Every structure is written in structure tokens, then in C-alpha cells.
Amino acid sequence: MYKLMDQYLKNDTFSIQKNIVDHSEYTLARSRFRFDDFEAYQATAYSVRDRLIERWNDTHSLMREKDPKRIYYLSMEFLMGRSLLNSIVNIGVKGQYADALKQLGFDLEILVEQERDAALGNGGLGRLAACFLDSLATLDYPAWGYGLRYEYGMFRQTIQDGFQLEHPDYWLNFGNPWEIQRVHTTYPVKFYGHVDEIQENNKKTYIWTPGETVEAVAYDNPIPGYGTKNTINLRLWAAKPSGELELDSFSTGDYVNAVLSKQRAETISSILYPDDRTYQGKELRLKQQVFLVSASLQDVVRRYKDFHSDFAAFPQKVAFQLNDTHPIIGVAELMRILLDEEKLDWVKSWEITTKVFSFTNHAILPEALEKWPLELLENLLPRHLQIIYRINFYFMEEMKKKFGDDLVRLSRLSIIEEGEKKNVRMANLALVSCHTVNGVSKSHFEFIKSSLFKDFHDMWPHKFQCKTNGVTQRRWMACSNPDLSQLITKWLGTEAWLKELDLLLGLRLHANDYNLQEQWMKVRRSNKSRLAAYIQIISGAKVNVDAMFDVQIKRIHEYKRQFLNVIGIIHRYDCIKNMTAEDRKKVVPRVCILGGKAPPGYENAKRIIKLIHAVGDKLNNDPDVGDLLKLIFIPDYNVSMAELVIPASDISQHLSTAGSEACGTGNMKFAMNGCLIVGTKDGSNVEIQEELGSENMFLFGPSAEDIPELRTEQKDFQPVLEFRRVVGMIRKGVFGNAEYFQPLCDTIDGAGDDYYLLGHDFPSYLEAQAAVDKAFVDKKRWAEMSILSTAGCGQFSTDRTIREYAEEIWNVEPLRHS
Numbered sequence: 126m127y128k129l130m131d132q133y134l135k136n137d138t139f140s141i142q143k144n145i146v147d148h149s150e151y152t153l154a155r156s157r158f159r160f161d162d163f164e165a166y167q168a169t170a171y172s173v174r175d176r177l178i179e180r181w182n183d184t185h186s187l188m189r190e191k192d193p194k195r196i197y198y199l200s201m202e203f204l205m206g207r208s209l210l211n212s213i214v215n216i217g218v219k220g221q222y223a224d225a226l227k228q229l230g231f232d233l234e235i236l237v238e239q240e241r242d243a244a245l246g247n248g249g250l251g252r253l254a255a256c257f258l259d260s261l262a263t264l265d266y267p268a269w270g271y272g273l274r275y276e277y278g279m280f281r282q283t284i285q286d287g288f289q290l291e292h293p294d295y296w297l298n299f300g301n302p303w304e305i306q307r308v309h310t311t312y313p314v315k316f317y318g319h320v321d322e323i324q325e326n327n328k329k330t331y332i333w334t335p336g337e338t339v340e341a342v343a344y345d346n347p348i349p350g351y352g353t354k355n356t357i358n359l360r361l362w363a364a365k366p367s368g369e370l371e372l373d374s375f376s377t378g379d380y381v382n383a384v385l386s387k388q389r390a391e392t393i394s395s396i397l398y399p400d401d402r403t404y405q406g407k408e409l410r411l412k413q414q415v416f417l418v419s420a421s422l423q424d425v426v427r428r429y430k431d432f433h434s435d436f437a438a439f440p441q442k443v444a445f446q447l448n449d450t451h452p453i454i455g456v457a458e459l460m461r462i463l464l465d466e467e468k469l470d471w472v473k474s475w476e477i478t479t480k481v482f483s484f485t486n487h488a489i490l491p492e493a494l495e496k497w498p499l500e501l502l503e504n505l506l507p508r509h510l511q512i513i514y515r516i517n518f519y520f521m522e523e524m525k526k527k528f529g530d531d532l533v534r535l536s537r538l539s540i541i542e543e544g545e546k547k548n549v550r551m552a553n554l555a556l557v558s559c560h561t562v563n564g565v566s567k568s569h570f571e572f573i574k575s576s577l578f579k580d581f582h583d584m585w586p587h588k589f590q591c592k593t594n595g596v597t598q599r600r601w602m603a604c605s606n607p608d609l610s611q612l613i614t615k616w617l618g619t620e621a622w623l624k625e626l627d628l629l630l631g632l633r634l635h636a637n638d639y640n641l642q643e644q645w646m647k648v649r650r651s652n653k654s655r656l657a658a659y660i661q662i663i664s665g666a667k668v669n670v671d672a673m674f675d676v677q678i679k680r681i682h683e684y685k686r687q688f689l690n691v692i693g694i695i696h697r698y699d700c701i702k703n704m705t706a707e708d709r710k711k712v713v714p715r716v717c718i719l720g721g722k723a724p725p726g727y728e729n730a731k732r733i734i735k736l737i738h739a740v741g742d743k744l745n746n747d748p749d750v751g752d753l754l755k756l757i758f759i760p761d762y763n764v765s766m767a768e769l770v771i772p773a774s775d776i777s778q779h780l781s782t783a784g785s786e787a788c789g790t791g792n793m794k795f796a797m798n799g800c801l802i803v804g805t806k807d808g809s810n811v812e813i814q815e816e817l818g819s820e821n822m823f824l825f826g827p828s829a830e831d832i833p834e835l836r837t838e839q840k841d842f843q844p845v846l847e848f849r850r851v852v853g854m855i856r857k858g859v860f861g862n863a864e865y866f867q868p869l870c871d872t873i874d875g876a877g878d879d880y881y882l883l884g885h886d887f888p889s890y891l892e893a894q895a896a897v898d899k900a901f902v903d904k905k906r907w908a909e910m911s912i913l914s915t916a917g918c919g920q921f922s923t924d925r926t927i928r929e930y931a932e933e934i935w936n937v938e939p940l941r942h943s
């Protein structure tokens with residue numbers, strides 16, 4: 126036996142270099158004398174992974190020794206982005222790696238860019254899960270993330286003639302150094318088949334004979350905390366060939382077809398579904414959910430049974446957080462495991478199940494709530510459907526006692542939606558089975574209580590909680606804006622803000638200090654130069670670094686109102702065109718930057734992308750406009766692109782119609798990097814304003830509670846002349862493609878009801894933009910606002926969010942390494 130060492134791998138320059146060169150030669154089989162940037166990235170990643178594995182193993186030993194209550198975060202999406210820089214920043218070896226690589230002739234910054242994004246998510250919900258993992262690890266919580274190892278992540282977007290094209294994102298093409306395949310950690314996941322009811326010792330038991338079984342294999346991704354040894358696990362499941370063939374097809378002698386049909390089953394985990402926000406009920410999507418949940422629960426139950434001989438302590442050891450209702454079938458799966466496999470009775474099983482699950486709702490639109498056709502469930506999961514029926518039966522019995530004759534209410538509450546085609550309402554199942562449901566911002570919390578889930582709130586107000594989202598400052602400041610982070614550390618005299626974001630408040634003391642302002646704006650300017658260089662590469666456009674960089678990057682959706690932004694830009698263009706040369710001198714130059722993906726089936730979102738390009742073509746090439754206004758679309762917006770763009774933005778726009786964004790987290794990333802926000806009184810914009818003060822933000826338009834009335838007044842509403850003029854320009858074909866843009870214009874005038882109220886909000890939007898122009902000219906005041914913006918962001922760290930979940934929902938304690 127050898128003596129246990131605290132840390133085997135050393136972090137001096139020589140040890141790191143040797144480790145990297147060894148990986149180049151022995152892991153990658155390249156020469157130790159010659160490897161290119163990509164190989165250097167890979168070798169570096171493997172050497173960092175070695176360090177992560179050490180910490181990960183130590184974390185696991187500690188867990189096994191102490192057996193604390195663990196939190197399991199179940200999510201169909203983890204939008205991780207790149208890992209190299211984040212890992213070395215978190216384990217505190219960035220400087221050492223930069224030096225070691227420099228001496229080997231490599232630039233860390235260039236190697237970092239070699240990594241493909243792990244884009245296993247659509248947007249907000251998936252990125253939140255990724256930020257949560259960073260905070261869980263940093264705060265020493267005993268946590269695991271469970272998700273799917275999609276082979277194709279979020280589609281890659283290219284633009285052809287201004288139109289979005291989607292391409293498969295086969296991100297694993299060049300390997301993934303961060304994952305560890307666990308060939309022995311596999312579980313069977315069952316589908317289809319039939320259930321037999323048999324009588325055994327006076328007790329009914331149910332035997333489910335599946336029609337298809339798919340093996341799930343674990344891939345572990347270590348997630349290091351910042352400033353702690355704690356390294357948690359993100360376990361992603363992939364479907365794998367099981368080696369067994371279905372007897373039926375095999376016995377017919379059709380061996381080849383049997384193998385091929387098996388191969389189809391193994392495509393379960395191959396692709397991430399793009400979010401379209403209205404429910405489509407695709408069988409493969411449901412199979413993915415079952416696959417995630419069943420493999421994860423089997424894994425958790427096995428781990429629990431390593432230490433416990435019965436299930437009495439299960440709720441003291443296990444908490445499941447469901448990222449939306451996507452994994453809610455887990456409730457029926459745990460019931461099935463407890464009833465059919467562990468032979469517990471219904472009452473005990475239900476008691477355990479309802480103590481371990483809680484879920485987060487991220488939706489506003491009722492159409493976004495998941496429901497599955499009963500027929501589909503009956504066919505795919507016959508035993509689970511029986512269990513859901515029984516849950517609903519007991520629930521309805523209880524409700525009948527309460528609301529006896531109120532049949533309308535009872536039918537709204539029921540998990541089963543009656544009608545010609547019956548559906549299972551997953552949100553109702555979640556509300557009945559989970560001990561807690563949480564909203565993701567104050568306004569969203571109010572909304573779910575008073576509207577979306579009102580019936581349930583009336584009965585069980587204690588189940589409802591508010592947990593305002595956050596973002597991790599490690600990725601969104603320390604990694605993506607190192608110069609600003611260093612400056613903050615210098616002025617605060619401590620790095621502690623990386624763990625206690627509240628400390629940013631200390632910047633308020635210096636917000637007026639000329640020296641800080643000058644250094645602050647210098648860093649911001651160099652970030653802008655970096656982005657300008659990138660813009661030149663992708664578009665050939667030379668943009669003026671001293672112009673205001675005005676950014677809107679997020680998924681393209683009508684409710685997010687990129688269209689309002691474009692209408693504003695056209696209006697600005699039109700004004701410039703009609704100005705005298707003298708007046709043009711007073712215009713504040715702007716570079717408008719937009720980016721984002723439209724869901725593949727969402728025609729109006731795609732039209733918006735085309736419109737941005739058509740308007741850009743026109744005004745970017747108009748000599749009357751010159752540097753005064755530019756419009757750039759950044760293709761293939763993803764996490765890494767956000768890391769480049771956010772630190773370089775002067776203002777960012779968050780324009781969702783009040784009452785339509787559950788929270789929004791992009792705004793937090795911008796605000797903490799000193800970018801000022803132009804936004805509506807929606808989601809977290811409102812909470813950001815509470816922290817920063819209205820004088821440091823540009824909020825405009827109505828509040829959520831005014832919206833219903835405004836909508837009813839729409840038929841008599843006439844938008845202002847400027848608005849109608851811009852829509853007229855689009856319709857007349859000033860930007861070409863008049864016919865193609867027609868359905869988009871129809872949504873906001875004449876034919877349409879302008880559901881998202883662009884016409885109504887336009888005048889106040891212009892006022893907000895005019896205030897922005899005015900403020901930008903006063904450089905000193907602008908610098909102060911920018912510093913105050915960062916200073917006020919202490920609340921918007923996922924560290925705060927996660928502490929609240931841990932204390933108020935999960936009841937778990939940190940487990941610190943000595």
C-alpha cells in the first residue's frame with residue numbers, strides 16, 4: 126500500500142508541462158515534440174481532467190464516508206458551453222497553465238477557443254441548470270446533475286441570403302476529453318409491453334413485461350467548485366447496444382432486421398429537441414424523458430441501498446429537483462419501483478414519493494404546459510399509466526369531498542384531461558405529487574399563484590415558493606471578462622466577491638472616482654475592440670469601437686420582440702436619412718448587434734431573422750448613414766459567443782411584452798459586466814431595477830398587470846404615425862421581400878391584433894432610447910452608471926439562488942472538505 130497523498134498531481138510549471146506532453150504522446154499518440162493548437166488543447170484538457178478526477182474521487186470518498194442527504198438535479202438540458210477555462214479558473218490554476226503553455230509555445234487563449242461548445246440545451250432553462258451546477262459545487266453541496274448525453278446538441282445556425290439554415294451539431298466528432306464513460310454503470314430502461322395482475326398472498330401484484338428494453342450507460346462529467354475541493358458529478362445517460370435481441374424477431378430468423386431495429390431503439394438519446402414552446406407530443410421526446418428518469422432513479426436507489434436496508438430514511442437522504450415538468454414521469458417511476466420492485470404498499474410509497482420531489486416551473490404560456498395523449502402513455506408505459514390513474518383517483522376523491530358539486534373546478538384539477546382525445550396533464554401530476562413548486566422570479570411567482578396554477582394555490586398555498594434565478598459570476602465575469610474582474614478585485618481589495626457576490630456593493634464607494642471610471646472604461650473599450658475584430662472577420666464590416674454597442678442576443682421569439690428593436694432601428698435610419706448634415710453631427714453613433722436562433726418550425730421568428738439581414742444590407746451600405754448606424758447579425762449565437770459579446774456591450778435590450786418572460790437571465794449577465802439595460806417591466810428586469818435603482822436603467826412601457834386591459838383595447842388602438850410609417854416601409858418593399866414580410870407585418874397592424882403590443886409600446890420605447898443617447902454622451906455619468914450596474918448585481922448570483930433552494934426546498938447542508 127502506498128501512503129495516501131493529499132494531492133498527487135502538482136501544479137508547478139514543470140509538472141503541468143510534463144503532464145500535458147505525456148498526454149500528447151500517450152493519450153493522443155502524437156509526437157511529444159510537435160502538436161498543433163487543437164492537439165495542444167486536447168492534451169491540456171486531459172491534464173486538467175486528471176486534476177478534476179483527483180478532486181472528484183476525494184469528493185466521493187467523503188460522500189461515502191458521511192452519507193449526507195444528496196440533491197439530484199434532473200434536467201433534460203444542461204447548456205454547459207466550454208469547460209477548459211472554467212475548470213482551470215475554478216481549481217485556481219489558470220496562471221500556472223498559461224505560463225506552462227507559453228513556455229511550450231502555446232497561447233492559452235487560443236487553445237481555449239479550440240473547444241466545441243457542449244450545447245445540450247436550448248437556452249434559459251438549460252443554461253440555468255449549468256449555472257446551478259457551478260454554484261452547487263462551489264457551495265460544497267452534495268449534489269449530482271442527471272441528464273442526457275445527446276450526440277446532436279442545439280442545431281448550428283448559418284445564414285444564407287439572410288435566411289436561417291439549421292445544421293446538425295455533431296459535437297462529439299473530435300472526442301470529448303471531459304467525460305468518463307462508465308462501462309459498468311448501466312441500467313435497463315423498459316418500454317411498451319403489457320401488465321399482468323396477479324394475486325399473491327391476498328395482495329394484488331403487477332408484473333410488467335416490456336416490449337422493448339434499452340440499456341442506459343453513464344458518462345460522468347466532473348464539475349469543479351471554485352475555491353473548494355468539492356467536485357460534483359454531472360451524469361449523462363446514453364443509449365447503448367445491449368447485446369440481447371428481441372426473441373420474437375430473432376426467432377423468425379431475420380437476424381439483420383432484428384439488429385437494425387435494435388439500433389433504432391438506441392437512437393433515444395441521440396438528439397436534443399428544439400424548444401418550440403407549444404406542446405407537440407412526440408413519442409421519442411417522451412421516451413427520452415423516461416430514459417433519463419428511469420436510469421437516474423435506478424442509480425439513486427442503488428446508491429441508497431448501499432447504505433440502507435429499508436426505505437424509511439429515503440426522504441432524509443434524497444431530494445429530487447425537476448427542471449420543469451420534463452422529468453415528472455419520475456413520480457410514477459419511483460412509485461413503480463417502490464410498489465412493484467421493493468414491495469412497499471401504496472400508502473408508504475406515496476408518502477416517500479411526495480417527500481422527495483419538487484419542481485420548478487419556467488412557463489408563462491398555458492400552451493407550453495406538457496400534456497401527453499393518454500393513448501401514447503398507455504402504449505409506451507402501461508404500468509405508469511395505471512399508477513397515474515390511481516394517483517388521480519385518490520386525488521379526485523379528496524377533491525370531491527372539498528368541492529363536491531363544483532364539477533368545472535374538479536375537471537380543471539384532474540390529472541386526466543377529458544375530451545374526445547384524453548390527455549395526461551403533466552403539470553397537474555407535478556402539483557399533486559411534488560412537495561414544492563417554485564417560480565423563477567417575483568413576477569412569475571405571482572403569476573403562477575394567481576393565474577397559471579391558481580386552483581392548486583387555493584388549496585395548497587404552502588407548496589408555492591419563489592426562487593429568483595441567477596447566473597454564476599465565475600463563468601460570466603471571471604472567465605469571460607478577466608480584465609474587468611481583475612479591476613474589481615483591485616478596487617475591492619479582495620477576490621472574495623467570486624464567492625460572495627454581495628461584496629460588489631463595495632464598488633458603490635468608488636463609482637464616482639475618476640481613476641476607477643477611467644480604468645473601467647478602458648477595459649470595456651478593449652473588450653469592444655475584441656468584438657469589433659470578430660465582427661470584421663464574420664461580416665467584413667468595420668465598426669467604430671467608440672460607437673455605442675447596442676446588443677440583443679437571445680432566442681428569437683415574437684414575445685421577446687426583436688421585431689420592436691428592428692422597427693426602432695428602421696425609424697432611426699429613416700430619421701438620419703431625413704436630417705440635415707448639421708443635425709447628423711449630433712447623432713450618437715450606434716452599432717446594433719442582434720443574434721439568436723429561431724425554432725426551426727417557427728416561421729415568424731425566421732422572418733424576423735431575414736428582416737434583420739434585409740435592413741442591415743440597406744443601411745450598412747448607405748453612404749448617408751456611414752458610421753452613425755450599423756446593424757450586425759451574429760450567426761450561431763451560443764454560450765461561447767455570449768462570453769465574447771456580453772463584456773463588449775454598452776447597452777443590451779430585454780424587450781419582452783410585460784408578463785411574458787418568466788424571468789430572463791441574460792439581463793443579469795449584462796448588468797454584472799457593467800452593461801446598461803434597456804428593458805420592459807417584465808421578469809427579472811423589475812428585480813434588477815429594484816437593486817440598481819431606476820436612474821441606472823432604462824425601463825419603459827406598461828407593467829404586467831396593465832396588459833390584459835391593453836389587449837382588450839387593441840381593436841380601437843391606432844399606433845403613432847412613426848410606427849405606421851416604418852411598417853409601411855417594410856410593406857412597400859424598401860427592404861425587398863415585401864411578400865415574405867407580409868405575415869409578420871400582419872401580426873402588428875390591420876389584420877392582426879398586435880398581441881405583443883409593439884404598437885402600443887413603441888413611443889415609450891423611443892423615449893427610453895432617446896434617454897440612452899443622451900446619457901451616453903455624458904461619459905462621466907455613463908461610467909458611473911456602468912459601475913453602479915455591476916455594484917448592484919450581488920443578488921443575481923446562482924449562489925444566492927442555490928442557497929435558497931437548499932435551505933427552503935431541499936433541506937440539505939453543505940459538506941465541507943477539511
Ligand code: 26M
Binds near residue numbers: 247251253399410
Ligand atoms: C418542449 C417540448 C419539446 C422539446 C423541448 C421543449 C422545451 C425545452 C426547453 C420547452 C421549454 C424549454 O425551456 C424553456 C425556457 O428556457 N424557459 C426559460 O427559463 C429561464 C430559466 O428559468 C427563464 O429565465 C426564462 O424566462 C424562460 O423563458
